[in-house]
Amino acid sequence: MSELPLPHLDPISDRAVFRQIADHIRHAIETGALSAGDKVPSEAKLMQHYGVARMTIRHALQILQGEGLTVAEHGRGVFVRTRPLVRRLASDRFARRHRDLGKAAFIVETEGAGGTPTVDSIAITEANPSPDVAARLALDLRELVVARTRRYLINGQPVEMATSYIPHALAVGTRVMQPDSGPGGIYARLEEKGHRLERFEEEVRARMPYRDEVRALELAPGVPVFHLIRTAYAVGGRAIEVCDTVMSTDAYVLTYELPAS
Structure with a gap:
């Protein structure tokens, strides 16, 4: 994850793990670490970084897509949604x-x-x-x-x-x-x-x-x-x-x- 520094999970937090992961990626988008059109780290990289199952990562990514922050492109991955403000x-x-x-x-x-x-x-x-x-x-x-x-x-x-x-x-x-x-x-x-x-x-x-x-x-x-x-x-x-x-x-x-x- 050297290309996108992300924090690690808080083991004593009562917030669900998939929500913590969504929070981290959302923060990266809001602060510009991930810009419009950038590719979000792959499921495999996120699994390795956080040490969690694929389904946990998918739940996190679904949250971001549901908020309109990202868009999934079949066969290519997940990208930060472009916003022509x-x-x-x-x-x-x-x-x-x-x-x-x-x-x-x-x-x-x-x-x-x-x-x-x-x-x-x-x-x-x-x-x-x-x-x-x-x-x-x-x-x-x-x-x-x-x-x-x-x-x-x-x-x-x-x-x-x-x-x-x-x-x-x-x-x-x-x-x-x-x-x-x-x-x-x-x-x-x-x-x-x-x-x-x-x-x-x-x-x-x-x-x-x-x-x-x-x-x-x-x-x-x-x-x-x-x-x-x-x-x-x-x-x-x-x-x-x-x-x-x-x-x-x-x-x-x-x-x-x-x-x-």
Whole structure:
């Protein structure tokens, strides 16, 4: 184990041996002794170091995988999970200057983190809103909304799914109805139509992902998601978009600047 110094087991601890081993490897990941993409020592090496059975080592490794810290690759071993962290600065991400440059928020954030942003699985439908969306947009349940669903990827890795709901009357006849909404995204299109954005409200909570979200975001076991609902308001106070977003928590850091007075 000379390539990765690990402590030895505490013989008088009441903590189970496999949990002590998981603690040691987790500490190595958290302190950077094992970096993203690094291979965790093999089962054989860990067995030799700790003097325990293979099943004990496997229980320890299962804990780390369940926490989303590692990923097992068949025939290759166990690796520290790569996390393409993007710092999502709430006070800046929807600044008009980005739209004026023809860039939507996701592009700005991802490029700022040195990643390559892409979007796929784009679907556009027209439907009646759910009661929650109708209430946020101040619409009757019988009115139509345009729903834009898409998946966001960083360096080819899915990190986020989002569905925007826009009142039909605001979207019809614009590129909001097309898969490629154009430079600056849908907010730029809405402002071109005279709906100048004034503010946004976001609600964020963390939860475990649903089965379809695990598949779409290719989440490792134990990785939760951020569930964010944003409402965009135009000057005058009218809500013009609701965006329902599910984000992988191991891809984002949410950063907020708050006034002190």
